[in-house]
Structures are given as C-alpha cells and as structure tokens.
Amino acid sequence: MCGIKRSASEKYAIIQEIRLGKIGVKAAVEKYGISKSTLAKWRRRYEIYGYEGLEDRTHNRSYSAELKLQAVLDYLNSGRLKYQIIDKYK
Known part of the structure; x- marks a missing residue:
C-alpha cells in the first residue's frame, strides 16, 4: 500500500462511506x-x-508500571486478542 497519511476527516469519510x-x-x-x-x-x-x-x-502516552503489568496479566489470563487488550487499556 502507498502509506499516504490520512487526516481524521478523511478516515471518517471512508468509514462512513462503508457504514452507509x-x-x-x-x-x-x-x-x-x-x-x-x-x-x-x-x-x-x-x-x-x-x-x-x-x-x-x-506524542506517545506514558503508562505506569502497574497499568502495564495489569494489561500483560489480562492478556495472558483472559484469552483476549492483543487488539482487545490494547483497546481496553487505551
């Protein structure tokens, strides 16, 4: 793929085109x-x-060691997909 940076409004328009x-x-x-x-x-x-x-x-977000540990343990123990863990812990 071409790797073009898309603005939030462009991403939204594409998503809406699909949703509609x-x-x-x-x-x-x-x-x-x-x-x-x-x-x-x-x-x-x-x-x-x-x-x-x-x-x-x-900028990148910074997370406490406790939150990182909780996310890792949740991933290892819950059987959730990595994207579900990422979404849960933002």
Whole structure:
C-alpha cells in the first residue's frame, strides 16, 4: 500500500462511506490504497473512541508500571486478542 497519511476527516469519510453501504470494504481498500488491517484499525478506533480515535497522536502516552503489568496479566489470563487488550487499556 502507498502509506499516504490520512487526516481524521478523511478516515471518517471512508468509514462512513462503508457504514452507509455506498462502498464495500474490498472496494474501499482498492479505491483509497489502504490495507484491510489499516481500515479495520480505523473502524475499531472509531467504534471505541469516536472521531477522536481517528486523529493522529502527536506524542506517545506514558503508562505506569502497574497499568502495564495489569494489561500483560489480562492478556495472558483472559484469552483476549492483543487488539482487545490494547483497546481496553487505551
């Protein structure tokens, strides 16, 4: 894929096009030159965080050692997928 940076409004427009049934996932991937996994990530972030989840972060977040440990233990003990853990702990 071409690796074009998309603004939050562009990501939102693509997601809405799919949600409204104007285009399918496969067609969106081809039309916009994005991967299925990128599109899935955008959709998941939008579902969880809303429009804010589509915005690019300007800095990395820092997390306490306790939160990191809890996330790792949750992953190891719950059987959840890594993306479910990432979404849960933001």
